[in-house]
Amino acid sequence: MGIPYFPGCTLHVKAKGLDDSTRATLAALGLELTELPEWTCCGTAFPLAQDNYMGMVASARILAKAAKEGDGRLVTVCSFCYNVLKRVNFALKNNDEARTKLNAYLEENYNGELRVLHPLELLRDDLGFDSLKTRVDRKLKGMKVACYYGCMLSRPAKEMEFGEPENPALMEEFVKAVGAEPVDFPYKTKCCGSYQVLNNYDLVAGRVKDILKAARVRDSEVIITSCPLCQFNLDWLQDRFADEDKSFSKIPVLYFTQLLGIALEISVAKLGLDNHYVDPKPLLQAG
Amino acid sequence: MTSEEMTRKVKELSGQNPYLCMQCGLCSASCTGIGVMDLLPRQVMRFLQLGKEEILKNRSIWMCTTCLICTARCPRGIDIARVMEALRTINLRKGNDILAPEDVPAELLAEIPQMALTSGFRKLSA
Numbered sequence: 001m002g003i004p005y006f007p008g009c010t011l012h013v014k015a016k017g018l019d020d021s022t023r024a025t026l027a028a029l030g031l032e033l034t035e036l037p038e039w040t041c042c043g044t045a046f047p048l049a050q051d052n053y054m055g056m057v058a059s060a061r062i063l064a065k066a067a068k069e070g071d072g073r074l075v076t077v078c079s080f081c082y083n084v085l086k087r088v089n090f091a092l093k094n095n096d097e098a099r100t101k102l103n104a105y106l107e108e109n110y111n112g113e114l115r116v117l118h119p120l121e122l123l124r125d126d127l128g129f130d131s132l133k134t135r136v137d138r139k140l141k142g143m144k145v146a147c148y149y150g151c152m153l154s155r156p157a158k159e160m161e162f163g164e165p166e167n168p169a170l171m172e173e174f175v176k177a178v179g180a181e182p183v184d185f186p187y188k189t190k191c192c193g194s195y196q197v198l199n200n201y202d203l204v205a206g207r208v209k210d211i212l213k214a215a216r217v218r219d220s221e222v223i224i225t226s227c228p229l230c231q232f233n234l235d236w237l238q239d240r241f242a243d244e245d246k247s248f249s250k251i252p253v254l255y256f257t258q259l260l261g262i263a264l265e266i267s268v269a270k271l272g273l274d275n276h277y278v279d280p281k282p283l284l285q286a287g
Numbered sequence: 288m289t290s291e292e293m294t295r296k297v298k299e300l301s302g303q304n305p306y307l308c309m310q311c312g313l314c315s316a317s318c319t320g321i322g323v324m325d326l327l328p329r330q331v332m333r334f335l336q337l338g339k340e341e342i343l344k345n346r347s348i349w350m351c352t353t354c355l356i357c358t359a360r361c362p363r364g365i366d367i368a369r370v371m372e373a374l375r376t377i378n379l380r381k382g383n384d385i386l387a388p389e390d391v392p393a394e395l396l397a398e399i400p401q402m403a404l405t406s407g408f409r410k411l412s413a
């Protein structure tokens with residue numbers, strides 16, 4: 001029986017590469033995941049209005065069910081799922097009104113006992129980065145990597161407990177462990193424009209340009225993320241930027257688990273590397 | 288909605304006190320919406336302090352990405368993202384919204400990750 005795992009809706013469809021590469025890499029490292037027997041959408045966005053408990057019900061239901069698996073942990077990799085599940089779990093643990101109302105809606109008695117974990121935390125705590133160093137078959141020596149956390153992993157710091165709200169370091173530690181070189185990347189927790197891609201193209205295009213430029217200034221060869229929406233925003237606009245500006249040079253945007261898969265020499269087909277807009281294949285030749 | 292009602296409702300929904308704001312502008316300087324917002328978060332806070340209800344009709348509240356950079360940086364400890372959400376929520380509960388499904392271009396819809404739709408419609412659609 002593996003560690004209970006919540007993939008989330010996007011990972012079964014548009015971000016299948018994130019799901020496939022997460023399962024394949026963690027399994028290769030002895031960290032088997034078992035998908036929850038039944039699950040629904042987590043709701044994606046944590047509600048910020050104090051009385052909006054309805055916006056927490058979906059996550060609360062997933063958490064209450066996952067607690068019955070008896071492992072005490074729930075792993076999820078999409079940054080949105082991780083953010084909302086962790087914040088709702090925090091509310092269930094620390095906010096009396098939230099706990100009473102949500103349990104009443106759900107006819108459950110769940111009090112936030114689970115630990116909601118990101119695979120980066122599993123790699124650090126269950127496997128250990130020193131051990132990961134000895135497991136990578138193909139050292140990505142000298143590959144310059146920009147670690148892009150986006151806005152969801154580390155904020156709010158008190159609830160997410162993912163390091164400094166604007167300067168987390170876990171992804172960089174991971175990159176070092178697979179033998180690559182994290183660049184100094186001041187835009188690592190800037191927002192890519194997020195769901196405003198539906199509403200305001202200029203906003204997203206502006207933020208994405210800033211982030212790509214900051215990555216390129218440090219000679220990054222690849223940007224890594226754990227968020228399907230960051231991945232999409234940073235990736236799909238690059239064709240358009242290249243059309244608009246002949247001097248624009250593209251940079252591949254991968255899930256961190258895909259980079260891990262490359263380091264572990266897992267076959268490209270299992271990592272979903274074919275589904276990106278900017279072709280990451282040239283990276284496979286490097287090193 | 289009178290200006291008193293608005294102030295009370297924003298406080299209630301956000302759990303934040305806009306009068307704590309000292310107008311330093313750090314939130315505006317940090318905001319993801321720079322360049323597209325007509326009023327940046329510092330100005331939104333000032334409108335609230337002055338009880339100007341027209342802030343409810345402001346475009347900026349719909350440009351916010353709830354990225355929490357402002358919240359992380361405010362030296363007065365105000366969760367500004369919650370204030371922005373309170374202003375959206377007052378609108379959404381009256382049926383005033385900004386995003387309709389038919390506004391999303393088909394080419395984008397074919398490509399975009401699912402969670403962008405769920406989160407976007409949760410924040411921007413009544």
Ligand code: SF4
Binds near residue numbers: 308329365367
């Ligand atoms: S950062 Fe805080 S105190 Fe400064 S202007 Fe913004 S809300 Fe006011």
Ligand code: SF4
Binds near residue numbers: 317320353354357371
């Ligand atoms: S949460 Fe909204 S108001 Fe605050 S910095 Fe982000 S986009 Fe700007």
